[in-house]
Structure formats: structure tokens, C-alpha cells
Amino acid sequence: MTAQLDAPHDLVGIGIGPFNLSLAALAQGLPDQGAGELATAFYDQRHDFRWHPGLLIDGTTLQVPFLADLVTLANPTSPWTFLNYLRHKERLFPFYFAEQFHIQRAEYDAYCRWVAGRLPGLHFGHQVDAVRWNPERDLFEVDYTQLDTDGEAVALGRTYTRSLALGIGTAPYVPEPLRPLAEAPTVPVIHSADYLDNRRRILGAEHVTVIGSGQSGAEIFLDLLRSRPAGRERLTWLARTPSFAPMEYSKLGLEHFTPDYTRYFHALPEPVRDQLVPAQWQLHKGIDAGTIAAIHEELYRRTLDGGWPDAVLTPGVSVRTAGRVATTKVELHLDHAQQGTRSRLTTDAVVLATGYRERPLTGLLAGLDPYLRKDSSGRPRIDERHRMILDPSVTGSIFVQNGERHSHGVGAPDLGLAAWRSAAILNTLTGKEPYPQPARTAFTTFGLEQAEHTRPRPAGELRPLVDHP
Structure with missing residues (x-):
């Protein structure tokens, strides 16, 4: 183990x-709480930045405007804005004339890779193995393994820091009945996260089934539909939701992805928050209206010569069990919730657009478990400033990024809140306000009571019938 005994981060x-x-x-260039510059380091086991590479299907776009880049909504004058990326690439005028408010996913990935390739202090090919609190130094110890391009360990290291930011992301979710099949290399059952790597193999299958009603499932179904001859599509699209529903994208509906709603949600009782998150699925699990229209248009186009496309779209269906037929086919046992009926479907390939789950923190933070404060469901308690609530003996902070949906609501994984949350973390970390936060961000008043710190109460605003002490 090579310990780095220089000044802690x-x-x-x-x-x-x-x-x-x-x-x-x-964080780049910000002053610390003294007279120096904020010392930061970021580690990732991957060898370069890649954002959902398996889903960068040609023509697919972000579901948020380009202003939801890494920094603009906190600091539009930053050198790391998307517009500055375009300027460096000499593409500002083409973008101006393209009039694209929602950019392609591949372009967002390229922009992020441009930033990652120029920012100092990013350490790719470094796998963080353990985190501990050192009470003698009042610092966190971070142990890591440096990896070569084949993923083999080449060196061990340790660094020290006053605070941590956990941004380990999410992992593809595979439903329990299909896990044995997805883990068998001879059976073409893949998660949508790996779609492009397996696209040629999937296109070669005689019959393909897509499972999942979200944006990824819709985009993959559309890509497969466009790639197969009319009358011989041999496609099935199944969804557990009662319909192939559009995502809530009204102007006031989008205000659920504002700091105002995030604060409102955080102040709610834990049982209420737990009920709200699954009930708000259409805010983040629906399908873009443009994608739905494109699917319908493609299906309609295939009826022009008479007949119907060989494509089955069925919502309200869940997979009860699944098994292998011979060595090349999969049999799905299906339940229809509304009809109360069961059926079987034999298919040659399955694409699971079944979403993602937050990666568990238990292994990484095992050494900190005695210091963590948890809620009634065993999840980390996280304060309004995105910090884990720790034992008072720990003087450092652990900030959470996209692991706090249970405490901060549907906006936790939304790119549109990334810059605001980062700014809030840095304001807390520095003890200053390098990034002033807006007092109000939504026209909607989400409750009859507002937390005192949010904003002044304007004239005519609703007041609670009973003032609580």
C-alpha cells in the first residue's frame, strides 16, 4: 500500500x-475555507468517461434542454458550458441555425468527454475499495487500486480528505425471473444498457421481444422496427404499466424538477415521501411524446399497402417466469393484470428495458457503518444539503449525488438539477457562497406551509389555517 501523506484533499x-x-x-479554482484553493480529486474505475454508451442510438436526444449541461444553471459564465464546448469545436453557428433545444445523446456524451479530458484532478482507472474515518487525523481515508487497461491491479494507494462526494451512479436492473437467462452467454437476453454492443446479434434474431415501457424501451423498439422489412417485423413490445404513456412534460409539471420542489419533498414525512416516489412514475419513466409519435408514424406507414405490421404492443403485462427452449429460444410466461389471464410467448431474443437501480453503498461504506444514521427502511438519512447524517464525532461530510431519491424526490437523477446540486454542495463545503442560489424557482407553491429558509412570503400567498409552533 502506497499512502499519500501530502496535504489532505x-x-x-x-x-x-x-x-x-x-x-x-x-469546484475548479474555488477558494477553500482559508486563503488557498479548494483541493479536489475524483476517482473512477473506468478508463475514460462514457455516458450510457449502449444507448447512444442515432438520432436519440436528451429529455432535458441543452441548458441542463454540467454548469450553466449555476454559472453560465463557466468555461465548461456546452456553448463554450461548441465554440471550441467551431460549431456555434451550425448549432445556432439548427435550432435544437434538445441535443442528441451522442453530442452530450462528446461534450462531457471534452470536459473530462481537460479538467485536472480526474483519476480514471482508479477503483475505490474502501472508505474509513480516521478519528486521530479527523479525516476520511480512501483506499484505491490503480488498474491497467485490462482491469488488472497495478498499484494500491491511499489518500485523505475532509469530505467525500459519492457519485457511483446506478446499475442496470434485471427482473428476477430473467436473471439466469441474462447471465447465460448463449441466450440472447440483454439489458438495454448493452443494446448497441449487441445490436447486430439482436437484428439477426427471427423474433425479438422488448420488455419495458420507458424511453429506452421505446427507442429500441423504434430502432428495431425501422430496421426490419415491412410485413416481417416479428416484434413484440411488452410493458408492465397499464399503457405506453407519455412522460409528463407540461410546463407546470416540469416544476417537480426544481429546487423548490426538492426542498418541499425533503421536508415531508418519510412515509409520505415513500408513497410519492412510485406514484410519480410518469414524471420520469414515461415516453417522450415525439418518440411515441414516431413509432405510430412508422407503424402507420407500414399499412399503406394493406395489412398490418407484424408487431404486437401489449401493456399491462408482467413476466412471471422464463425459461430456455432448446438452446436458441426463450419462453416467457406472462400475466395480464387487468384480464387476470396468463399466456406464453416464445421468442428468439429479449431486450430488457427494465431501468436502473441505485448502486448499494453498503460495501463501499462498510467501514463507516457505525457512524451512519439511517431511516426506518435502513437507508442513509440525508439532510437538505445532500449530506449524509453522521455521528457527531465525524467532523467531515459525505455528500450524495443521485443516491437520494428517497429523501430528495424524482429530481435526484435529473440532469437539469446537476449544476444546482453541485453548487449547493460547494457552497456548504467552502462555508461561503461562490454560487448564489435562487430564492424561488417555481411558480407552483407545493404546500400550504413553506420552510422558513426558502423565500419571503409574498402578499396574497396562501397561509395555513392553523399556525404550528
């Missing part, structure tokens, strides 16, 4: 996805 980030990349970009 002010902040170490674990994981370099868009959220910690945003934090690193906004």
Missing part, C-alpha cells in the same frame, strides 16, 4: 459520471 469524489463531473467543473 478538501473533497474526494468517488465516481465520475455527469453529476460528479459537474461538481469537479464547478
Whole structure:
């Protein structure tokens, strides 16, 4: 073990996805709580930045405007804005004439890689193995393994920091009935996260089933539909939701992705928050209206010569069990919730657009478990400033990025709140306000009571019938 005994960092980030990349970009050049510059380091086991590479299907776009880049909504004058990226690439005028408010995913990935390739203090190819609190030094110890391009260990190291930022992201979720099949290399059952790597194999299958009603499932179904001859599509699209529903994208609906709503949600009782998150699925698990229209248009186009496309779209269906038929086919046992019926479907390939789950923190933070304060469901308690609530003996802070949906609501994984959250973390970390936060961000008043710190109460605003002490 090679220990780094130099001056400790002010902040170490674990994981370099868009959220910690945003934090690193906004942290660059900031002063610390003294007279020096904020010392940061960020680690990721991957060897370079890649954002959902398996889903960068040609023509697919972000579901948030380009202003939801890494920094603009906190500091539009930053050198790390998307517009400055375009300027460096000499593409500002083409972008101006393109009039694209929602950029392609591949372009967002290229922009993030441009930032990651220029920011100092990013350490790719470094796997963080353990985190501990050192009470003698009042610092966190971070142990890591440096990896070569084949993923083999080449060196061990340790660094020290006053605060941590966890941005380890999410992992593809595979439903229990399909896990044995997805783990068998001879059976073409893949998660949507690996779609492009397996696209040629999937296109070669006689019949393909897509499972999942979100944006990824819709985009993959559309890509497969466009790639297969009319009348011989041999496609099935199944969804557990009662319909292939559009995402809530009204102007006032989008205000659920504002700091105002995030604060409101955090102040709610834990049982209420736990009920709200699954009930708000259409805010983040629905399908972009443009994608739904494109699917319908493609299906309609295939009826022009008479007949119907060989494509089955069925919502309200869950997979009860699944098994292998011979060595090349999969049999899905299906339940229809509304009809109360069961059926079987034999298919040659399955694409699971079944979403993602937050990566568990238990292994990484095992050494800190005695210091963690948890809620009634065993999840870390996280304060309004995105910090884990720790034992008072721990003087450092652990900030959480995209691991706090249970405490901060549906906006936790949304790119549109990345810069705001990073700015809030840095304001807390520095004890100053390098990034002033807006007092109000939504026209909607989400409750009859507002927390005292949010904003002044304007004239005519609703007041509670009973003032609580």
C-alpha cells in the first residue's frame, strides 16, 4: 500500500459520471475555507468517461434542454458550458441555425468527454475499495487500486480528505425471473444498457421481444422496427404499466424538477415521501411524446399497402417466469393484470428495458457503518444539503449525488438539477457562497406551509389555517 501523506484533499469524489463531473467543473479554482484553493480529486474505475454508451442510438436526444449541461444553471459564465464546448469545436453557428433545444445523446456524451479530458484532478482507472474515518487525523481515508487497461491491479494507494462526494451512479436492473437467462452467454437476453454492443446479434434474431415501457424501451423498439422489412417485423413490445404513456412534460409539471420542489419533498414525512416516489412514475419513466409519435408514424406507414405490421404492443403485462427452449429460444410466461389471464410467448431474443437501480453503498461504506444514521427502511438519512447524517464525532461530510431519491424526490437523477446540486454542495463545503442560489424557482407553491429558509412570503400567498409552533 502506497499512502499519500501530502496535504489532505478538501473533497474526494468517488465516481465520475455527469453529476460528479459537474461538481469537479464547478469546484475548479474555488477558494477553500482559508486563503488557498479548494483541493479536489475524483476517482473512477473506468478508463475514460462514457455516458450510457449502449444507448447512444442515432438520432436519440436528451429529455432535458441543452441548458441542463454540467454548469450553466449555476454559472453560465463557466468555461465548461456546452456553448463554450461548441465554440471550441467551431460549431456555434451550425448549432445556432439548427435550432435544437434538445441535443442528441451522442453530442452530450462528446461534450462531457471534452470536459473530462481537460479538467485536472480526474483519476480514471482508479477503483475505490474502501472508505474509513480516521478519528486521530479527523479525516476520511480512501483506499484505491490503480488498474491497467485490462482491469488488472497495478498499484494500491491511499489518500485523505475532509469530505467525500459519492457519485457511483446506478446499475442496470434485471427482473428476477430473467436473471439466469441474462447471465447465460448463449441466450440472447440483454439489458438495454448493452443494446448497441449487441445490436447486430439482436437484428439477426427471427423474433425479438422488448420488455419495458420507458424511453429506452421505446427507442429500441423504434430502432428495431425501422430496421426490419415491412410485413416481417416479428416484434413484440411488452410493458408492465397499464399503457405506453407519455412522460409528463407540461410546463407546470416540469416544476417537480426544481429546487423548490426538492426542498418541499425533503421536508415531508418519510412515509409520505415513500408513497410519492412510485406514484410519480410518469414524471420520469414515461415516453417522450415525439418518440411515441414516431413509432405510430412508422407503424402507420407500414399499412399503406394493406395489412398490418407484424408487431404486437401489449401493456399491462408482467413476466412471471422464463425459461430456455432448446438452446436458441426463450419462453416467457406472462400475466395480464387487468384480464387476470396468463399466456406464453416464445421468442428468439429479449431486450430488457427494465431501468436502473441505485448502486448499494453498503460495501463501499462498510467501514463507516457505525457512524451512519439511517431511516426506518435502513437507508442513509440525508439532510437538505445532500449530506449524509453522521455521528457527531465525524467532523467531515459525505455528500450524495443521485443516491437520494428517497429523501430528495424524482429530481435526484435529473440532469437539469446537476449544476444546482453541485453548487449547493460547494457552497456548504467552502462555508461561503461562490454560487448564489435562487430564492424561488417555481411558480407552483407545493404546500400550504413553506420552510422558513426558502423565500419571503409574498402578499396574497396562501397561509395555513392553523399556525404550528
